[in-house]
Amino acid sequence: MKIGIYARGLSEKTGGSKEYIKLVCQNIGQVLPHGDTVWVIHNSRERLFDPDTRVKEVRLPGGNKLWCDFVLAPQLINRLGIEAVWFPKNVIPFGLKPSIRKIVSVLDLAHFYSELRAYDLKSTWYMKYMIKSSCQRADQIIAISRNTKKDLIEILRIPEKKIEVIPLAASSNYRCDITAAEVASVKKKYGLPSRYILFTGGISPRKNLVRLIKAFNLLRLPDNKPVHLVLTGGKGWRNEQILRIINSTSKVKRLGYVPDKDMPALYRMATVFAYPSLYEGFGMPILEAQASGVPVLSSRSSCLPEVGGDSVHYVDMYNISDIARGLSQLLVDQIERERLIKLGYKNIQRYSWQETARNILIILKDKNA
Numbered sequence: 001m002k003i004g005i006y007a008r009g010l011s012e013k014t015g016g017s018k019e020y021i022k023l024v025c026q027n028i029g030q031v032l033p034h035g036d037t038v039w040v041i042h043n044s045r046e047r048l049f050d051p052d053t054r055v056k057e058v059r060l061p062g063g064n065k066l067w068c069d070f071v072l073a074p075q076l077i078n079r080l081g082i083e084a085v086w087f088p089k090n091v092i093p094f095g096l097k098p099s100i101r102k103i104v105s106v107l108d109l110a111h112f113y114s115e116l117r118a119y120d121l122k123s124t125w126y127m128k129y130m131i132k133s134s135c136q137r138a139d140q141i142i143a144i145s146r147n148t149k150k151d152l153i154e155i156l157r158i159p160e161k162k163i164e165v166i167p168l169a170a171s172s173n174y175r176c177d178i179t180a181a182e183v184a185s186v187k188k189k190y191g192l193p194s195r196y197i198l199f200t201g202g203i204s205p206r207k208n209l210v211r212l213i214k215a216f217n218l219l220r221l222p223d224n225k226p227v228h229l230v231l232t233g234g235k236g237w238r239n240e241q242i243l244r245i246i247n248s249t250s251k252v253k254r255l256g257y258v259p260d261k262d263m264p265a266l267y268r269m270a271t272v273f274a275y276p277s278l279y280e281g282f283g284m285p286i287l288e289a290q291a292s293g294v295p296v297l298s299s300r301s302s303c304l305p306e307v308g309g310d311s312v313h314y315v316d317m318y319n320i321s322d323i324a325r326g327l328s329q330l331l332v333d334q335i336e337r338e339r340l341i342k343l344g345y346k347n348i349q350r351y352s353w354q355e356t357a358r359n360i361l362i363i364l365k366d367k368n369a
Contacts, residue, residue, distance in 0.1 A: 001035070003364050004077050004085035006093075007042040008060070008068050014234070014257055015202075016284050017107055020144075020168055021088045022048070027357035029055040036365075039080060043068045069093050084364045090127065092134040103363055104134050105142040105166075108281025108302075109151040116206040116279055132156055140363050142166050144282045147303035166359045167307070168282050169351035174264050174291035186265035190255055193228040197327060198270035198294070200263075200285045202233040203254075206278045208299065208317055209242050213252055215276075215323035221332055226251070227271065232258045267292035272330045275304070276317045283307045287351060290344030295337045297326045309350075311343035 007025060012018045025040050025048075032038060032054055040049065043060040060072045074095035077085055084101035087093075092104050110118040111127040119127070135141055135156055141163045143149035149165050152158040186192070197216065201207050209231070216229045228251045235243075235256075246252050258266060267273070273289035276299045283304045289296050290311065298304045299317030308314075313336070315326040329336055 001037075001084070001365060002080065002082045003036060003038045003361075004080070004082040005038060005040045006073055006077070006085060006087050007040050008065065008073070009089045010042045010048060011044040011063070014260070016168075016282070017089050019171065019260075019284065020105075020107070023169070023171060023353045024088065024357050024360060025049060025055070027353045028361060030354060031358040031361055033365075039082060041073060041076060043072075070095065086360060086364055087134070090134065091130045092137055101139050101364070102137060103140050103142060103360075104138045105144060106131065106135065106148055106152060106281075107144055108148055108279070109155055110206060110279055110281070112151070112155050113279060118204060118206045118279070135162075138162075140164060140366075142360065142363065144168055145303035146306055148281050164359075164363055166356055166363075167351055168284050168287075169353045169356060170284065170287035170291040170348055171353070173260075174267060174288045175348075176264070178265050178268055183265050183269060186262050187269060189262070190258075190266070191253075192230065192266075192269060193226070193253070195225060195271050196228040196230045196253075196269070197272045197274050197331075198230050198232075198267065198289070199274050200232045200288075201275075201277070203231070203235050203239045203242050208276045208278050210245060211317070211320050211323060212274055212276050213242075213245050213249060215320045215327060216252065217249065218320065218324040219328055219331075221328060223332060227331060228253055229274075230255060230266075230270070232256070232263075232266070263288070264292065267294055270294050272297060272327060274323075274327065275299070276315060276323055277301060277304065278317055280304060286312065287348050290341075291348050293341055293345070295330050295340040296344065297323075297330055309343075309347055311340060311347040313340060 007021045009017050009021045038055045041058045049057050060068050062068055070093045074093050078097050087104045090106055092102050111124050135158050143163050143165050146165050149163045152163055231254045246254050267289055273294045273296045279302045286296050286308050296312045298312045300314045301317055313326050316322040
């Protein structure tokens, strides 16, 4: 069977969707039945995967997203004679042959929650139309969490039988041993303090960074040891207020984009990982922190309790004092820290990229679904 993966998201600089696509593509060859071939189609300038006789990499000639999505990719998929295609990032292009089986992953429905102010108006209108249209045209839909499945049913009125929940995982890079020299190198590179709370993700309203920083400023720790707040991720949008607060707070350090190779050490050195987001599709950073042996503080919003289970310290995402109390406890209460670290290691065992790839492949091959 000829299977396609439209992986244009691999050309993005960073982000959870890029990690999702990359790790599924890396693992799918390990579970691919004999006689099947997978074509990974993207527009990154570099070859991204090791040569494999059954996992073939095709690079589209062009950097324009819309040109790749709606012209080059459909033409190539039709020409290659691919029987089933996985679209891992919300959108199925038009122009595909009717005989081609189309599977789409919906990562979240943040565009449909106007109160989140997650994206600009143009992007919101475009994605609301394309997500709804893609779900209607798909043969099967993959939701990356039960919460996303619930959103698809309640907001878009998608039949439950059309949706399969396949969760994500943490990269094995976060579970590997990191040498002292690697840790020291990353610490020096970014000028990291000895003790810090870590947040990873873009700077946008739905990440709840204003309340996180205000909670951080309320901290009065009994041990009087200095602690900093370290933020990673791009600038996002509607970030003026957040950036002003960051720039006016001496112990908040914004690193911006951090390459994937540095992230495991960055997590490993953190004292606490904070993720009080207002809405997420999955919340992969929770698992990355737990795989790194770091206790996690999170909001109870959307999918986050589903992903973290009983291994996370949850707070009221709208209550600054509650966030501050949670941070304080995880910074100074060694018993609670050790309990959550132990539960975190247990929690990540529930998730596997190989299992994710295997379940996606099952849907791609199931012509009766």
